[in-house]
Each structure stands twice: as structure tokens, then as C-alpha cells.
Amino acid sequence: MLPIVPSVRATASGCCEPLVSEALTPEGAADLARTFKVLGDPVRLRVLSLIAARKGGEVCVCEITDAFDLTGPTISYHLRQLREADLVDCERRGTWVYYWIKPERLALLSQFLDPSGQPAPVHA
Template identity: 60%
Template sequence: MSKQSLPVEDAASGACCSPLIREPLTTDWAGDLARMFKALGDPVRLRLLSIVASHAGGEACVCDISDSFDLSQPTISHHLKVLREAGLLDCERRGTWVYYWVIPTALQQLSSVLAAADPTADDAALVTA
């Protein structure tokens, strides 16, 4: 998924995308979201994202991540690559190690599109995270 394919933030509302309950997804946007959700559908990748997101400073070295799993380094690298390709993580090589961090806008997009309305409020009060 290219970063250019993500929806542009709506300056008026501050939201990056409309909840499913407000308007249907476009074909392209549904494909982009499906790649993110598919990447998160694996328990190892979901844990990896959680470990990176909760690591001190908001980024984690692959050397810090590896000890949390009973998996080989190539397997962990594969899962991290899937998360990167889905647009959920980014990384940077520093010397011998690669450092990863969560792309906050990706999580906001997933949250926004699944936002639910308060059943007691009118349409203007939709939760858009």
C-alpha cells in the first residue's frame, strides 16, 4: 500500500476518513484497509505491533523484539515486513540494527473507519476518533 493512496485528512473535522456508518468505502480504500486488517489477522503480527507501539520512546530495535518470541530471526523479519508493507510500521536501519515504529495515522484510520455512533446522539455527534 502506498502512502499516497491513503485518504487526505479532512481539515474541517480533523478526521482522516468517514466511519462505515456514514458512507460506504470506495473500492481502493476498502483494498487498502483490507491489507491492514489482514496483516493484523495474524497473532504474531498483532503482538509485534503491540510490542513496538508500547516500547519506550515509541520505537523498538529488532534486537529488543526478537526475545519476546520463540521464532527465528528470519520469521520475525518476515512478519515485520508484512506490517511495513501494510502501512502499519515504518523502520530505519541504524548501524547493524533496524528500528521500527508504528505509523500513528494508520491506526487512526483503522479506528476511524470502525467508529460507531452514539445511539442516543444525532448524526452530528458521530464518533470519528
């Protein structure tokens, strides 16, 4: 039934070839799906976008909480999802905790979805 599936991609090393190049293995699909699921919530997308759009690249949790009509624990829950998906990282400084984007995983996803099938431009 299911074809032979050595790694994430039938071919590739650790990294992920664009969607068009060849079929995902079940394991690769599960891994990618976990990340897309984290992106599949409007609050988390807005949090991510809030952080990413910020000059300096860092945002304090208190600012994020203020930007939503949600309780602290709920924001904390979403930040944890983002952390566990390796999409953001954080650091405590005194009383406050600052979050920033980890661009590597985003780049991987972007490349996977790119229907042109070209490797993403290397430069920023």
C-alpha cells in the first residue's frame, strides 16, 4: 500500500524539498503538519506577525498580551505552541520575557510551499 519511505523525503537528507519535487513520507508529513498546525490559529499568526514586524525583532510578553483581548494564560499557551514548534525563542531579562522569531523554520516551510520549486534566495 504505502510505498517505501526512507526519510522525510524519499530522496532528501534532513531538509525538505519543495512540494512539487516528490511525495512526502508519512514521517515527513507528520513533522511538517505539526508546524503548519501551529500556524493554523489566528492568534498565533498575529503574535508571530507582531514579533516579526517589530523593528529590533524582539517583543515583551506584556506587549503581546496587551494587543489581544485574551487572558495572560491564553497568550502564554500560544507562545508555548510557537516555542515548541521552533518558530520563536525567548529570554528572560529581569521581570520581563522577550520573544523573537527563529527564521530557519519559516524558511523551510516557505521553500516547501513554493510552487515554483526553486530554492529560496539565499540572501536577505
